[in-house]
Each structure stands twice: as C-alpha cells, then as structure tokens.
Amino acid sequence: MNIKRDIERIRRRLAVTLMLLGMIASPAGVWARIQGVTGVQGPKGPVFHLTAGSFHITTPDGHSLLMWGYGIAGSKTQYPGPTLIVNEGDQVTVTLTNQGLPMPVSILFPGQHRVVATGGSTGQITRESTGPNDTVTYTFVASHPGTYTYYSGTRPGLQVEMGLVGALIVRPKAGADHAYNDPATRFDREYLLLLTEVDQAVHTQVELGHLDQINNTLTHSTLWFINGRNGPDTLYDDNVGWMPHQPYGALVRMHPGEKVLMRVIGGGRELHPFHTHGNNFTLIARDGRELSSGPGQGIDLAVSDYTLQVQPGATYDAIFEWTGEKLGWDIYGTTAGGRPHTCVDNDGDGFDETTHEYCPDHEKPIPVILPENQQLTFGPFYSGSPFLGVLGNLPPGEGGMNLYGGMYFMWHSHSERELTNDNIYPGGMLTMLIVEHPSVPIP
C-alpha cells in the first residue's frame, strides 16, 4: 500500500510539473495546425507538384489493399492525398503527373471558381495526365477561405474509390487561427476528419487488371476510413513508420475550454453520420461558405448538433468545445476526496482562468459511489480515476493507453455498421477525443 501511495504522490508531482511546463510551452495564441503542405513559392503564388501513383496499404483486419493516391513529387503517394494549405487570395498552381496509373488521371477543385487547366491531355471534364511525360497544370485564385476537397475528375466513380481524394485548406486573411474572417470562427486547435469508404472487391479487380470487370452499380463498402486510416489506426500519430502511405492520424486532443475546429470532408461516395461524444459541436460553414443570413451578418445561422450528416463531396467546418460545464460535479475532484484545488473566476465567465473549471460545480462530488476495482471491467483508456488529469490505481496489466488521465470520448460514424473493418468490431470510422488536463502539452 505504501508503495502505491508513493507512486500516487510521484504522479501528482509529475502532474504539477507538467502543468508548469505546459504553461510555459503553451502561451496564449499558440494553436495546433493540421499537418499539410504549403507548396513551394512560385512567382505568382504557391506551387504544388503532385504525382498520382499506386501503392498498398494494410488494414487492421489484415487485408492488403491496392490504392491509388496523390503525393508530393519526390515523396510517397498517400491516402488521402496531401492536405494542401494556402492563404486567401493566393494564386495557386497545382501540377499533376501520372506516375504509372493504367489510365489518365486529373484533379477537380470543387468550391474554387474558374479553375484553369493547361497542358496534359484533353479529358471529359478537365485536362488530364496520361503518363510520366504528360503533366497537367491547374491554376486558380483561392478567393475565399474555408475547408475544401479535391479529387479526380477522370472516371471519378472508380478513381475516388481507389483513393484519389484529398483536402484543401484556404486560410483567411484574419489569420491562421481563424477558419474564416469572422471573429467568431477563431479556434485554438484544428483537426481534419476526411471520411471515405472502400469496397475491397473493386481494389482486387484493379490489382488483377480486370478494369473492364468492374460494375459500378454493385459497389458494397466493407471498410471505412478517417483520414485514410481505419480505427484503431486512426489513434496513432501522424507519420508513423509502419503506415508509410497513410500519414494522417485522426486522434483529437484538447484542453477544457479550448475551441477545436473540425474540418470535416465527405471524401467517398456514401453518407456518413459523424457523431461527437462529449458535447455538441457548432456547425459554422458548409462547402467553404459560412452559415450566414447575409453579408455582414457573421455566422448567425450556425447550428448546434451532435451528429453531422456528412454528404459526399461536401465540406463542413464545426467548432467543438468541452468544459465540463453543468456536469454537476467537479471534474478535478474535491477536497474531501483528497484533491484540493481552487477555482478562480476573475472575469466572471463562470470558469477558472487556468484550469477552465466550471466554478459553480466546484467541490461538488461525483454523484456516484465509485466501485471497487474488483467490480470493474477495464478498457485500455481508463486512467483508474474519473477526474481529469488523475491517474488512479489499476490492477496489473490494465489500462496503459491513457498517459495523462485524460477523458476519452469516441467520435465516430453513427452508422454502427461502419464501426467495423470488414465485419470485425471495433474499427472503421472511429477515433477518439481526449480532453487532457490543462497541464498536459498537446503538440
């Protein structure tokens, strides 16, 4: 018992140290960016040299899938394609070279107006690249901030399924910590949630070279992805070595009181109801346009919701906040429970200035009798304590995934069928939100 108490004491000290470190490392105004590419600076604006090629990915159920994807020239092709990040007003140039796909390939930029395609070869919807020596160039002015998508305009029914889809982010003049120029769209962190699905049969037929055997009217998805990964791979960091063509993780982390911008994209061909546990989100934009009743009216038509109907090809911006407000108990524990702390609300907003605790609930005990460990079944994300930033006692071998005593909430497709990897649960279109103690550094 003494050893346990010592460990607990060390953990508490560590937490305090981390809190101090965190306050040093996270001054106001620092925000987490989505991983993406900003291109090389050309004479007129950013230039992105993209290739399209094929590669394999391994899904958590053990399948190996042939994918087609975009990549930055000289780097790996990937699923989804690289997230292109530009600034409002930029003249953007994107070149595309087909590196070995057995048919032409192209890019469409829905939501960008007057995209000019030059070079390459004539296609049905836009100009295309037919091979390594046939480069097509697209230029447009990113005239309006927002979240957008891009995908192939060549046989899109097949090529989007194969993975030729990505995200485009246009940062507003108001600054990179704003989604749009309206002050109400400022955020502390942002995350990309690009939703797709795969019908393995199509990928098998493409790999076997049976392109003329594919029947588009019979597609039947069996794998569901966020940012090109199936759960639980979604929880891993960006750029982990064992998923070389799936660089983008989807784990969402935040501190209480922060504004998290969700940039959600319907990348596939199906509808996905994306559900946030923990709290409602506020939908502020659709298809790169603020939800507004008119110019100068701000985001007055923003709506609060907990399930976003993500439609294929459409994009959404939503602000998610979590504070513990009105839970009715103190998220940091009580003095009587051995967790003394203060709640100081200087500005009258109801929250502590540092921990963002909801002061009206300060010192209110959690309204349940916490069961003994013997009565519990454990999951890897349980810290052993219901209180934020606290690591409680766990039986040997239990827990272990929750390093900082955070609160875990699942964000997932509410079509439960999509929480599987080829019929194996859990997996598919799911990730986690971790609300971390304010002292925990979040990159």
Place this chain on the structure above:
Amino acid sequence: MGAVLLSLGACQAVTAADFYLCAGKTSLVMLDGSSVPMWGYALDDDNDLTNGCGNPVTVPGPELRIPPGDTVLNLHLRNDLPVPTSIVIPGLPASFTPVTFTDAKGRVRVRSFAQETAPGAIGTYTWNQLRPGTHVYHSGTHVAVQVQMGLYGPVIQDSGWQEAYPGHRYNNDMVLFYSEVDPALHKAVDSGSYGTPPGPTSTIGYQAQYFLINGRDLAVHDLPGAVAGQTSLIRMINMGLENHMPLIHDAHLRVIAEDGHPYPYPREQYSVMLAAGQTRDVEFKPTAGGNYAMFDRMLNLTNRRPIGLLAVNAAAAGLGDTQSSPGSLITLLHVDDDSDGDGVGDHRDNCTQAANPSQRDSDGDGYGNACDADLNNDGFTNGLDLPLLIQAFMRRDPAFDFNDDGYVNGIDIGYLGRLFFKSPGPSATRP
C-alpha cells in the same frame, strides 16, 4: 395545353389549370443498347382523352406548368396501362379516397393513396389549394412498383412571371430530373410476372443498373440556357429510390427551396443533397461563360457493366467509359458569355457587341436594330441609309429606333454615324 392558354388569357376569371394526360407504356434504349420497358405519361394533343393522347409517352412525364395565380389544378388521366393507377402530388393538399384490398391473410391494406382510374378509363384528380413551387406528380397506386417504372413528372407553379417564390426572380429556368432503372424489376412488372413466384414479389432486391437524368442515360447531358451574369433557376428533382448528390464545379449555387418550400435564407453550397422523392430549387449565377461540369457525387456515374456481346458493342460504339460500364452521366451546364451585358447570351444575341435586351430586328435580317443601321440592306451603312432615317425622324417607328427609346431621334442618327461604312452586326443569329 389549351386550357393553360385560356387561363393565361383570362387569369382573373378562370383560376383552374387543366391538363390532360395518358398513362401508358414505352421503352428506353440504354447506352449499352438494351431496351427496357418503362411506364410514363403523355400529354394529350386535343384535350379529348376519349381518342387517346396523340403524343408519345415520355419518362419523366410532360412538364406541367401551372400559370401563376391559378388556384385549382385538374389532372385528367386516361389509363392505357393494364393495371389501375392514379396521380398524387406530394406537398399539395387534396381530398382523395384511398383504395384498400384484403390480402390472403384477411388484412385490409392500402393499395392506392388516391381513387384509382381503371385500365381504359378516364379519371380526374383535383387540387384546390395550390402553392408555388417545384413539385412532382407521380402514381399514387402501388407506389413501390409504379413510380420506379417511370410514372412521374414535374409540375411547376411560379409565384409570378419569372419569379419562383416571392423575392426569387430568375432569368431562365431548367429542370434536372434524376431517376434510376432496375431492368429486372421493370421487365417483371411490365410482363405481369411481378408478384407471383418465381417472379419478384417485392422490391427488396431493387438494384439500380441505369441512372437517368431527364429520362436519359446519356454520357454527357447538355443543359443549355444559362447566361453569364444572369440567374438560372435549376429545378432539381429526384424520383429514383436512391439519394443523389448533384455537385457543380467552378461555381457555388444558392439553394433557395426544398420540396416547394422556400428557405428563410438561401444556402450557398456547391453540392446539393437530393434525397429520394425530393425537389430542390437552386439558383445558378455564373460570372463567366463556359462549361460547368455537374455530376452526382454519390458517383452513380456509370451504368451496369455490359455483358457478352453488349460489352463488345459498347466498346465499338466508343462510349465514354469504354473500359468499364457505359456512361459517365455528367451534366454540362453551358453558360453563354454576354459580351454586351444585355442579358442575351452571345450565342443567340442578334447584336453581340451592342446591348439590346429587346432583340428587336425590324427587317428580320438576323441583325438586331441596335447593330443594323443598314436600312436599305445593301450590306453597308452608308449615305444611302441616312435619307431613310431622316424620313422617319421624330416618328415612333421601331424599325428606325435603334436604341429602342420610343422615338427616332438624334440618338439614332448617332448610332448610324458610329456604324457608318461598316457592315451590320456582329450577330449570332445571322441566318
């Protein structure tokens, strides 16, 4: 149609719009060459249904336009199908009598939302609480089967002239009508084998194999009519059993209404969710001419894969997607430039470089008056034309009134001066 003109001519006195339709059989030849039986509607050519309709049956059925202000709609239906049928319009109130039957287990079940018209008979369906909007009419009998056979069509009423809803004016409008076909189901229903094993006994196995826009599975659907700087109203309708997602490239749209109900505020989007059975009204105001590609982002862009000989035929025919299934089902919205900004697109403007919204062309030579001072039609504007203009001076003669201000005056002499020694035009309508 006669009744429509009647009510247009005397809309204060007559407020009912009457349309005469026949429900009947037809067939569609798909891109892969196969023929699929369809049921649809035809518009009568003489408002006398006793002698048939005279016009071919189409899918979707004819576009019915109720004049603004009319308060009553009468649809007269002749049933040339082998089974009873009826017509309903979702969203418009009506007093209809459902038809029931008793099934093998003794249960009373509804077969039809509205009173049926028997095969060979003529029935009338009346709506007396009309509301402006983009609506659909479709069969109200054995809906799961008859609607997907093709018994649907647009019925449209504006709130005013070129005004879809109060405050929503448009310059031109077009219908984008999505539907699908499961050929196996069509064959079973058309042949009467549906409902009796081994034929299908329900639509649970429905599998759309062809995707139609405005009733066709064309590789590219051309949708002309839009002009740069003007507002086109696209009336989107989905009468398939699946959802579709029209998505336009190079532009945003303003979604103004759903199921015939205007939104409090337009929604600016480039993608439009079109659920099965739904209508949406969308404003498209392109800033520049060109082709704007729109396609179903649910990627129902190719028909079923042709099998056997059909595959060979499809490839030989050079169809858009020869490596796979025929069809690409892309809609190209052709937007005409408007160089002179008069609201008439360059490809049909009789003066492409001179603004003339009226398009007046008094001598009928294909050059509008605004760019045609060649009054004696000798090919050039010259000294011979001036006396002709002076003869008409200060008269109200539109033939010499180049700028359409009501009088032949000094301004028109100025026109003649600017055009002096030049040929008339340029014009896009010069025959």
